[in-house]
Amino acid sequence: xxxxxxxxxxxxxxxxxxxxxxxxxxxxxxxxxxxxxxxxxxxxxxxxxxxxxxxxxxxxxxxxxxxxxxxxxxxxxxxxxxxxxxxxxxxxxxxxxxxxxxxxxxxxxxxxxxxxxxxxxxxxxxxxxxxxxxxxxxxxxxxxxxxxxxxxxxxxxxxxxxxxxxxxxxxxxxxxxxxxxxxxxxxxxxxxxxxxxxxxxxxxxxxxxxxxxxxxxxxxxxxxxxxxxxxxxxxxxxxxxxxxxxxxxxxxxxxxxxxxxxxxxxxxxxxxxxxxxxxxxxxxxxxxxxxxxxxxxxxxxxxxxxxxxxxxxxxxxxxxxxxxxxxxxxxxxxxxxxxxxxxxxxxxxxxxxxxxxxxxxxxxxxxxxxxxxxxxxxxxxxxxxxxxxxxxxxxxxxxxxxxxxxxxxxxxxxxxxxxxxxxxxxxxxxxxxxxxxxxxxxxxxxxxxxxxxxxxxxxxxxxxxxxxxxxxxxxxxxxxxxxxxxxxxxxxxxxxxxxxxxxxxxxxxxxxxxxxxxxxxxxxxxxxxxxxxxxxxxxxxxxxxxxxxxxxxxxxxxxxxxx
Numbered sequence: 001x002x003x004x005x006x007x008x009x010x011x012x013x014x015x016x017x018x019x020x021x022x023x024x025x026x027x028x029x030x031x032x033x034x035x036x037x038x039x040x041x042x043x044x045x046x047x048x049x050x051x052x053x054x055x056x057x058x059x060x061x062x063x064x065x066x067x068x069x070x071x072x073x074x075x076x077x078x079x080x081x082x083x084x085x086x087x088x089x090x091x092x093x094x095x096x097x098x099x100x101x102x103x104x105x106x107x108x109x110x111x112x113x114x115x116x117x118x119x120x121x122x123x124x125x126x127x128x129x130x131x132x133x134x135x136x137x138x139x140x141x142x143x144x145x146x147x148x149x150x151x152x153x154x155x156x157x158x159x160x161x162x163x164x165x166x167x168x169x170x171x172x173x174x175x176x177x178x179x180x181x182x183x184x185x186x187x188x189x190x191x192x193x194x195x196x197x198x199x200x201x202x203x204x205x206x207x208x209x210x211x212x213x214x215x216x217x218x219x220x221x222x223x224x225x226x227x228x229x230x231x232x233x234x235x236x237x238x239x240x241x242x243x244x245x246x247x248x249x250x251x252x253x254x255x256x257x258x259x260x261x262x263x264x265x266x267x268x269x270x271x272x273x274x275x276x277x278x279x280x281x282x283x284x285x286x287x288x289x290x291x292x293x294x295x296x297x298x299x300x301x302x303x304x305x306x307x308x309x310x311x312x313x314x315x316x317x318x319x320x321x322x323x324x325x326x327x328x329x330x331x332x333x334x335x336x337x338x339x340x341x342x343x344x345x346x347x348x349x350x351x352x353x354x355x356x357x358x359x360x361x362x363x364x365x366x367x368x369x370x371x372x373x374x375x376x377x378x379x380x381x382x383x384x385x386x387x388x389x390x391x392x393x394x395x396x397x398x399x400x401x402x403x404x405x406x407x408x409x410x411x412x413x414x415x416x417x418x419x420x421x422x423x424x425x426x427x428x429x430x431x432x433x434x435x436x437x438x439x440x441x442x443x444x445x446x447x448x449x450x451x452x453x454x455x456x457x458x459x460x461x462x463x464x465x466x467x468x469x470x471x472x473x474x475x476x477x478x479x480x481x482x483x484x485x486x487x488x489x490x491x492x493x494x495x496x497x498x499x500x501x502x503x504x505x506x507x508x509x510x511x512x513x514x515x516x517x518x519x520x521x522x523x524x525x526x527x528x529x530x531x532x533x534x535x536x537x538x539x540x541x542x543x544x545x546x547x548x549x550x551x552x553x554x555x556x557x558x559x560x561x562x563x
Contacts, residue, residue, distance in 0.1 A: 012181065012216045012217040012221065014184075014217065014221045014224060014225065015184065015228075017224045017227070017228055019231070020223075020224055020227055020262075021227065022223050022224075022226075022227050022258065022261040022262035022263070023220075023261075025261045025262075026261070027257065027260050027261060027290065027293075027295065028295065029295060030287070030290055030295060030296065030297045030298045030299075031260055031264065031265060031266050031267045032067070032068065032240065032242075032265060032266040032267070033066055033067070033068065033266075033267060033283060033287070033298070033299060034066070034068040034069065034070060034100060034242070034266060034267070034268045034269075035061050035066045035068075035069050035070065035268075035269070035270065035271065035283065036070040036244070036268050036269060036270055036275075036280060037057060037061070037070075037270045037271055037274065037311075038054055038057055038058065038061075038069065038070060038071050038072060039070045039071065039072055039073050039080075039101075039102055040070065040102075040244075040268075040270065040275055040276075040280055041270040041271075041274040041275050041280060041315070042054075043073070043276070044274060044275050044276040044277075044279075045274075045315055045316065045317070046316070047316055048079070049314055049315075050079065051079065051082070051083060051086070053313070053314040054071075054072075054079075054083050054314075055083075055086075055092075056310060056313070056314055057310070057311075057314045058071065058087070058092070060307065060310045060311070060314075062094065062097065063300070064271075064299050064300055064301065064307065065298060065299045065300045066097075066299070067096060067097055067098065068097075068098050068099075068100055068124065069097065069098075069099055069100065070099075070100040070101070070102060070124075070126065070268070071083065071084060071087065071099045071100065071101065072084050072101055072102075072116070073101065073102045073103065074101055074103075074112065074113050074115075074116035074117075075103055075104075075108075075109040075110075075112035075113050075116075076109075080116075081112070081115075081116050084099070084101060084116040084117065085116060087099065088117070088118070088119050088120050089119070093120070093121065095121065098122045098123065098124055098169075098171065099120065099122075099123055099124070100123070100124035100125075100126055100173070101113055101116065101117065101123065101124070101125060101126065102126045102127075102128070103125065103126070103127055104127070104128065104129070105127050105128070105129045105150050105151060105153070105154035106154075107153075107154075107157060110127070110154060110157050110158060110161065111157075111161070113125065114161040114164075114165065117165070117168065118165065119167075119168075120168050121168065121169065122168060122169035122170075122171070123168055123169075123170060123171070124170075124171040124172075124173050124207065125158055125162070125170065125171070125172055125173065126173040126174075126175065126207075126209070127151075127154050127155070127158060127172075127173070127174055127175070128174070128175035128176075128177045128209075129147065129150055129151055129154070129176070129177060130147075130176075130177040130178045130213075131147060131176040131177065131178055131179065131182040131186060131187060131190055132178035132181045132182045133181075133182070133183060134178075134181070135178055144186055144189075147190065148189065148190050148193050151174065151176075151190055151193065151194050152193055152194065152197055155172070155174065155194045155197040155198055156197050158172060159172070159197065159198060170204075170205075171205045171206065171207060172198050172200075172204075172205070172206050172207070173206070173207035173208075173209055173242070174191065174194045174195075174198075174206070174207075174208055174209065175208075175209040175210070175211055175244065176190055176191060176210070176211075177211060177213055178211070178213045178214075179210040179211050179212075179213070179225070180210075180211065180212040180213060180214070180215070180216060180217070180222055180225065181213075181214070181216045184225065184228060184229070187210075187229065188229065188232055188233060191208050191229075191233060192233070192234060192235075195208070195233075195234075195235050195238075195239065200235060200238040200239050201238060205240070206238070206239045206240070207239065207240045207241075207242050207266065208233070208239050208240070208241055208242065209242040209243070209244055209266075209268065210225075210226065210229065210241065210242065210243055210244070210264075211243070211244035211245070211246070212243070212244070212245045212246055212252075212255055213244075213246060214246060214248050214277075215245070215246055215247065215248035215249040215251060215252070215255065216248075218249075218251070219251050219254040219255040219257075219258045219259075220258060222245075222255050222258065222259060223255075223258035223259055223261060223262040224262070226241070226243065226259045226262040226263055226264055227262040227263055229241070230262070230263040240265045240266050241263060241264050241265050241266065242264065242265065242266035242267070242268060243255075243256060243259045243260075243264045243266070243267055243268070244267075244268040244269070244280070244281075245259070245267075245269065245280070245281040246275065246276070246277065246278070246279065246280055246281070247273060247275070247277075247278040247279045247280065247281060247282075248277055248278050250278065252269075252273065252278075252279070252280070252281035252282065253281060253282060253285050253286055253289070255281070256269070256281045256286055257286065257289065267281065267283065267286065268280070268281075269281035269282060269283040269286070270282070270283065271283055271284055271307065271311050272284055272285075272308065272311055272319055272323060272326060273285070273323075274311075274315055274317065282324070283299075284301060284304070284307075284324075284325060284326060285324045285325065287299045287301065288301065288324070288325045288364065288369075291364060291368075292363045292364045301325075301369055302368065302369065302370050303369075303370040304325065304326050304369040304370060304371065305326075305369075305370060305371065306370070307326075308326045325364075325369065326369075331362060331366040331371060333361060333387075334387075334422075338360075338361050339387040339390060341360035341361060342359060342360060342361055342362060342390075343389070343390050343393075344360075345358060345359030345360045345361075345362070346359060387409070387412075388405075388408055388409060388412045388428050388432075389405045389408065389409075391425050391428045391429075392428065392429065392432060395425050395429065396429060396507070397507045397508065398432075398507075398516065399505055400518070401501065401503050401518055401520075403501060403520060403528070404518055404520070404530055404532075407528065407530055408432060408435065408436075411431060411435050412428065412431065415427075415431055432532075435530075436530050436531055436532035436548060436552070437531050437532060437533065437544075437545075437547070437548025437549075437551060437552065438532055438533065438534060438548075441466075442533075442544065442547065442548055442551065443467075443468060443548075443551045443555070443561055444465060444466075444467050444468075444547040444548065444550060444551040444554075444561060445465060445466040445467075445544075445547070446463065446464075446465055446540065446543050446544045446547055447464040447465060447466055447471070448464050449461060449462060449463045449464065449485075449540070449543060450462045451481055451484070451539075454477075457479075458477060458478065458479055458484075459477070459478055459479070459480055459481055459483075459484040460475070460476075460477050460484065461475065461476050461477075461478075461481060461484040461485055461488060462474070462475050462488075463475075463476075463485060463488050463489075463543070465547065467561040468560075468561040472492065474488035474489060474491060474492055475488055475491070476488025476489070476490075476491065481539060481542070481543065482499055482502065482519075482542060482543070482546055483499070485543050485546055486498075486499060486521075486546060486550075489546075489547070489550050493550070493554060493559065495523065495553065495554075495557075495559075496523060496524040497521045497522065497523055497529075497550065497553065498521065498522050499519060499520075499521055499546070500520045500521060500522045500528070501518075501519070501520035502517070502518065502519050502520075502542070503517075503518050504516065504517045504518070504538055504541070504542060507534065514534050514535065514536050514541075515534070515535060515536065515537070515538040515541045516532065516533070516534045516541060517532065517533050517534075517535075517538065517541040517542040517544070517545040518530070518531075518532050518545060519531045519532075519542070519545040519546050519548075519549050520549070521546075521549045521550070521553065523553060529549045529550075529552045529553040529556070530548075530549055530552065531544075531545040531546060531547065531548030531549030531550070531551070531552060532545055532548060533545040533547075533548055
């Protein structure tokens with residue numbers, strides 16, 4: 001890279017426009033959408049879509065709710081021509097859908113385009129020619145007047161062909177292809193000339209499509225251009241102003257959103273931003289940005305994973321795991337602080353009195369896009385206490401006490417650092433069971449027990465246990481079932497242990513649901529030892545949790561269960 005890039009690259013300079021009003025406007029409704037996946041996106045593929053892939057993509061776009069779909073450049077290839085004929089002859093185009101086709105401003109290509117469209121109920125014919133000074137000078141070596149004449153001649157030919165096929169409802173779309181770096185006076189001049197030929201009206205609709213063919217400025221400059229054009233175009237009320245942003249500077253979505261604020265009515269782009277170079281603007285991204293602001297986008301992405309699957313199959317291109325809204329990791333948090341905030345957000349939703357979505361770090365509810373909550377929090381060495389507890393809550397219904405969350409997070413931290421990778425939900429559950437005694441045959445297993453409440457309200461208990469294969473009967477007397485059971489254990493293993501914390505809950509809402517108990521015991525030095533147990537009987541699960549905590553203490557102290 002150059003140390004002084006200004007010697008090679010010039011900044012884009014646009015006229016001063018203090019009359020702008022768009023910065024204070026808000027987008028309040030969805031624009032008209034036009035998917036260009038099957039043409040502009042298709043021409044950018046290493047392996048362009050064949051008939052079957054085009055058919056699958058067209059059906060996908062219909063399912064998503066697009067009303068305008070650019071299906072082909074029929075004069076560019078026989079595959080495109082045949083596909084347009086297939087859609088028309090097989091009556092695959094619903095009555096409320098308008099197909100769009102593209103052609104260059106050349107007489108032979110225009111005639112071929114209308115041959116492909118014969119019999120269509122409604123269609124948009126999209127013609128374009130480059131208008132920027134650098135194209136006029138370097139590519140075409142034509143004057144302004146010659147470029148205008150090219151656009152006028154194409155428009156007149158299209159108008160005549162439309163009249164010859166009067167059974168079709170025609171819309172004309174003109175694109176000054178390199179609008180974003182065309183001089184504004186010339187962009188207006190050529191569009192005025194084209195409109196004068198077409199004579200737009202309710203019976204003769206027209207779209208003026210203003211592309212950022214290559215991004216050359218910050219998005220606010222393009223918004224200025226759109227508002228300036230809308231203010232100065234003489235037939236603004238008679239035409240639909242469309243935009244077609246590319247993403248060369250990585251600001252295609254911002255460019256589109258600011259252009260909508262500046263007065264644009266329509267957006268062309270592709271699903272997930274496919275297109276030449278860095279791609280066309282991502283229509284899914286814009287639509288769901290609107291959705292997150294409470295604006296119905298008039299597009300349906302309620303099964304976004306299925307949409308992504310079909311797009312990837314047709315385009316033979318992967319979607320980045322952090323691609324907005326659809327990437328595998330976009331609703332995922334690994335960071336401990338993020339996980340804690342998300343977990344608390346979901347907990348708060350259960351008590352909130354309003355209906356609005358308020359979960360930190362999640363701009364929209366993943367469930368609205370058909371995504372489950374299972375992958376919202378994933379656990380690696382960066383995760384905090386909330387990560388693993390969320391996994392257990394979502395997959396197994398466990399509501400860990402805060403101090404157990406902290407204890408288990410340290411256990412998980414050791415495992416993730418040793419493994420040097422993310423842990424799966426199954427691995428986290430297995431580690432939890434191993435750490436706190438949830439086994440089919442615990443090391444210290446309660447076989448059964450008998451308890452009796454004495455006249456002084458104390459309890460007498462007898463525990464029948466299996467300790468490492470050796471069965472024993474232990475007796476204890478205390479203020480309650482757990483204190484009596486702890487004393488019974490201390491008769492066999494004389495250690496100073498106290499119960500510091502106990503909690504329980506059911507796993508499910510039915511009357512026959514199982515119960516889970518959590519117990520934290522302290523030794524003489526204040527060290528914690530947790531035990532957890534699950535049983536259909538809450539008393540049995542509490543006693544087994546105590547046995548598991550006791551077994552953890554013995555194991556960590558190197559003491560034998562069979563002593």
